[in-house]
Amino acid sequence: MRLVIIGAGFAGMYAALSAARLRDIHGVSPDTFEIALVAPEPTLVVRPRLYEPKPETLTAPLSDVLNAVDVTYLRGSAETVDTKSRTVTITTATGTNELSYDRLVVATGSRLFRPDIPGLSAHGFSVDQLDDAVALDKHLHGLARRPAGNGRDTVVVAGGGFTGIEAATEMPARLRAILGKDAKPRVIIVERNAAIAPNMGSDSRPVIEDALRRLGIETRGAAGVASLDEAGVTLSDGERIEAATVVWAAGIRAAPLTAEIPGERDRFGRLLVDRDLRVPGVAGVFATGDAARAACDDAGNYALMSCQHATRMGAFAGNNAAAELLGKPTRPYHQKVYVTCLDLGEAGALFTRGWERKLEIVGDDAKKTKREINTVWIYPPKAERAAALAAADPEQVVNL
Known part of the structure; x- marks a missing residue:
């Protein structure tokens, strides 16, 4: 069988x-x-x-x-x-x-769901699959060879959910590492809902909004991306943003x-x-x-x-x-049992518990938990028979 x-x-x-x-x-x-x-x-x-x-x-x-x-x-x-x-x-x-x-x-x-938006397939990046993330990373490093101006240091992230927030809050540090510590990257999150992080709950949203302010990340609520081209995006409300990088993270x-x-x-x-x-x-x-x-x-x-x-x-x-x-x-x-641990880049992280997303940990302490999740918990078990089989007990797997 x-x-x-x-x-x-x-x-x-x-x-x-x-x-x-x-x-x-x-x-x-x-x-x-x-x-x-x-x-x-x-x-x-x-x-x-x-x-x-x-x-x-x-x-x-x-x-x-x-x-x-x-x-x-x-x-x-x-x-x-x-x-x-x-x-x-x-x-x-x-x-x-x-x-x-x-x-x-x-x-x-x-x-990743990619709607039929003009220019998205040709000019949009993502962090959905490995090849997508590698292509974005290569593109970001290529920005250092371009002259400043014309939106070179601007990144638009389409989608203000979990993935979009993590991609956006990581971006200022990534760009400074590539363009130099004196670079002044501009990162903008565009979200169709009125508020960023629409599903994160009332406890978490003020923490996220504060982190975005500390990182200098702008937001555009109640707006979507209407079209993309090699120089930037046009939003559904008509606003034009010159940006060399657009990251699609919308579903x-x-x-x-x-x-x-x-x-x-x-x-x-x-x-x-x-x-x-x-x-x-x-x-x-x-x-x-x-x-x-x-x-x-x-x-x-x-x-x-x-x-x-x-x-x-x-x-x-x-x-x-x-x-x-x-x-x-x-x-x-x-x-x-359901928990959420959201990375907020240099502003730390937040950790919630339960379907109502009750906030438990924020800042550096939550960041430590996020690092442990990202570097230990989600990796495969050791390639030893007893350990690997024990790790797969359905009553124990990810039972936080």
């Missing part, structure tokens, strides 16, 4: 480890029960950190940890899924192959492969799943991470498209897919 997991992000990695854990608990041989992970590279991209400098360093190898728990890695991109024949079509460097499955976990993550959608699964989806393209993370009406298919809309509790809270939810969801999806194959009880996904 074979369990196939598509995706090597946080959800896919933990799905593989958790399935291997259950297989190990019940003493089933990898020769009898194969767990196969399909991804273009055996690498975890540490996506939550892509707003930082040197994004090319923000990856973690997975080959050793997968080998340690007897998970088969298959290099390639899943292109299509036939849920009737239970096969996945995979494109590799040498051609196209079909891979059969007995259970499938869709952990394909999400992609994400589930990766396109979810459309291959004949299940219901929400407005973000996520597959609707039951409490075991199965796709209802599609035999043998589970969805997890950013590919799934899953209830976290009985109070009406649903998992967000974040690594915090993806890691735990992945562990439950992998466990449950393996449990079905082994004839063992499944474990309903639950995640009642």
Whole structure:
């Protein structure tokens, strides 16, 4: 029997480890029960950190940890899924192959939503995927070769949510490191809602607004980007901003492969799943991470498209897919604890707890927590069998 997991992000990695854990608990041989992970590279991209400098360093190898728990890695991109024949079509460097499955976990993550705005595809940057972040970093370093003026030192960040705020608050220090300590970068956040950080809650918003003031970051509320060109942006209210750099950070959608699964989806393209993370009406298919809309509790809270939810969801999806194959009880996904740690660049950070985002820590203390999250908690476990399997207990993963 074979369990196939598509995706090597946080959800896919933990799905593989958790399935291997259950297989190990019940003493089933990898020769009898194969767990196969399909991804273009055996690498975890540490996506939550892509707003930082040197994004090319923000990856973690997975080959050793997968080998340690007897998970088969298959290099390639899943292109299509036939849920009737239970096969996945995979494109590799040498051609196209079909891979059969007995259970499938869709952990394909999400992609930045790029609307059809004139000039966005040609002139907009992002911190969404590794290649995007590397391209932005290269562009920023290239600014040093340009003459000052004409918006060279101006960055417009489109989107005042979590990603946009972290990208914007990191930008002044990044630009001074590139252009010189005497540079006076201008950073502007453009947000369609009236207020920046519309979902961060009333406790956090004053802290964020104070941090933006301290960093000299301007805001444009109740406005959107109408068009881009190589010299800057025009906003929906008609304002023109000369800017050499525009970073798009205005929303994400589930990766396109979810459309291959004949299940219901929400407005973000996520597959609707039951409490075991199965796709209802599609035999043998589970969805997890950013590919799934899953209830976290009985109070009406649903998992967000974040690594915090993806890691735990992945562990439950992998466990449950393996449990079905082994004839063992499944474990309903639950995640009642939710925290937020928002980086504010040189102004520190903030840490909240609960769905109501109750503010707990700010400033340097919150920054220490953010560094620990970014450099320890979200990285793969050690490539040692016992440690890797223990880390994938679905009841323990990211249970802050």
